Amino acid sequence: MNPQEKNTYVKQEITKALVSLMKKKKITDISISEICDKAQVGRASFYRNYDSKEEVIEKYTESLILTWADEIDMDPAANIYNFFASLFEHFQKNSSFYKTLYKQNMSPMILNAIRKKLNVSPDTDPATLYRSAYTAYGIFGWIDIWFSNGMKETPEELNRIIVNNINTMIKGAKELEEL
Numbered sequence: 001m002n003p004q005e006k007n008t009y010v011k012q013e014i015t016k017a018l019v020s021l022m023k024k025k026k027i028t029d030i031s032i033s034e035i036c037d038k039a040q041v042g043r044a045s046f047y048r049n050y051d052s053k054e055e056v057i058e059k060y061t062e063s064l065i066l067t068w069a070d071e072i073d074m075d076p077a078a079n080i081y082n083f084f085a086s087l088f089e090h091f092q093k094n095s096s097f098y099k100t101l102y103k104q105n106m107s108p109m110i111l112n113a114i115r116k117k118l119n120v121s122p123d124t125d126p127a128t129l130y131r132s133a134y135t136a137y138g139i140f141g142w143i144d145i146w147f148s149n150g151m152k153e154t155p156e157e158l159n160r161i162i163v164n165n166i167n168t169m170i171k172g173a174k175e176l177e178e179l
Helices: 003-022 032-039 043-049 053-074 080-093 095-103 108-117 126-148 155-177
Strands: none
Touching (some): 003 095, 095 126, 108 126
């Protein structure tokens, strides 16, 4: 195993260990030593890769969101309908992790990962910034309500609801243009 592969392996083991521990106890009650013991890596390996436990979770959340986004970006058949369908399927598929974030009061990391993907930052030109912010907060709002309500709807049902809402907004916008 080359050094890069070894480092990737170490990061994966640290992440798996921390997520596993977070399912049983509060992140504030988990020590770095406990994570390292469970991951079977040294403390130096932890600190070579991360500054904190929260950074481990932040990077993992970003990785999940970016992996989903890359998949949809590469899909030549992607459209608004299957964009949201794949988004909701992603969250359902990874619901164990995302539910752990909610249990730990760390759900804002989901929003931050979406914001990062959509380039919501002060140095972005205003038109892009506000469009991206609207999209990021809207997506997070849907996900947040879905998780908060116990994920009762299937991804397919939720997708139908959002597409119907978008269609209603478009019709409403057309009516405004006619004023």
